[in-house]
Amino acid sequence: MADNPYAVLGVPKDATNAEIKRVYRKLARQYHPDRNPGDAAAEEKFKSIQAAYDIIGTAEARKEFDNQGRVQDMFGDGNPFSNFGGGGFPRGPDIGDMFSQFMGGRNQQQNQNFRSKPREKRTQRQATNESQKGSDIESGLDITLEDAVVGTDIQFNHRRLKVCKKCNGSTFGTTKNCSECNASGVSTRESTITVKVPPGAIHGQQLRLNKMGNEHPNGEPGDLIINIRLDADEGRRWENGRLIQEVAISYTTIILGGKIQIKTPNNERIQIVVPPRSKIGDRRRLNGHGHDGGPLDIEFSILEPEKLNKKQIAALEKLKELGL
Ligand SMILES: [Zn+2]
Structure with missing residues (x-):
């Protein structure tokens, strides 16, 4: 299998679709062959970024990839129910694939047999008349911070x-x-449903819609599990439930210290103090300025000027002479 597209783009698995797009654009600009003529490594990187974006760049493609991942997880890591859910959609009349939909409520041994011999397993299944259930479906839903409040x-x-x-x-x-x-007893159908997101929703919150998962010909339907993702907007991201805002600071302010203005997710402008000898990656927590009154962690990064005038270049040359 190709490299994990989330790792290639450097985004967390719960990143919003908009965040993935922003990161992709940034990386594509950075590694574009026009910008790196004759640089084979940059070209390779550019290609892998493109390939990763093909896999998770649209909501549809991403859903498919995530669901495939879950089916593989079920077999792969020795704990098939660690990420329980099944959920992939059959693409054509592949019986083995179809049957991966029905893993709900079955034990690991059976699942593994099932993978290697889907057709034989199918006849065995008739004999074991245990409770059967359609699999759960997991899906991501992106909403804005404002809507979440x-x-x-x-x-x-x-x-x-x-x-x-x-x-x-x-x-x-x-x-x-x-x-x-094709004698699977079920077929894929599409409908539009309305999902009610409660006020004060948080990133990573799960909504469970009972019996809205895959149906089973002889049993109860599974559930639909919706993972809420909050789009934190440009320059912000979620990290283990924390809202991080990147703040680009000029080189001189990072080193010498100073005051800067930032705009919070609530569109407030606030002033923060940058202590002398700060470092890229330093963080500060601002309580009450994050999503829905929660904390906001700001992270220092360096402002990279697009253009420099002659005076600035001369000053920088001078610094270079002085060993900075
Ligand atoms: Zn039928």
Whole structure:
């Protein structure tokens, strides 16, 4: 498998779609071949950034990648239920893939058998008449900080497996065939649902919509689990539930100290003091200035001027002579 696209772009797995786009644009500019002529390493990097963005750059593609990841996690790490949910959508009449939808409520041993011999397992399944359940579906939903404070209704395009209209699920687990569902008993259908996001929603909050997951021909439907992601806007990001705001400071202020103005997520302008000999990456916590009255962590970065005038260049040359 190719490199993890989240790692290539350097974004957390719970980054919003908008954040992924911003980071991609920034990196693409930085490593663009026009900007790095003859630099093979930069070109490679540029290509891998493009490839990563192809995988998670749109909400649809990203959903598919995330769901595939979950199915692989179920088999891969020895703890198939650590990230329980299944949730991928079948792409065409691949029975093994279809059956990965029905992992809900089954133990690991069965899942592993199931992977290696999906067809045989299917006949065994009829014999074991245990409670069966459609799998849960996990999905991400991006909303703005402002909407999260007051709550909002979001129209959500929802694809899930529903019991087959043609055979009503009756062909599942039998030797009969159904041209509609290929005897899986279910088919993928799409609908628009409205998701109510409560006021004061936080990044990473999960909403569980009972029985809105994949349906099962012989059992209860799974749930739809929605991971709320708050778009923290340009220059801000979430880190383990903390809102981080990057503040670009001029080189001289970082070294000598000084006062700067920043704009908080609540659109307030506040002044902060930069202590002398600060470092890039230093952080300060501002209580009450983050999302919904929570803390805001500001992180110092360095302001990189796009253009310099002659006077500034002369001054910098002078500093260089002095060993700075
Ligand atoms: Zn059918």
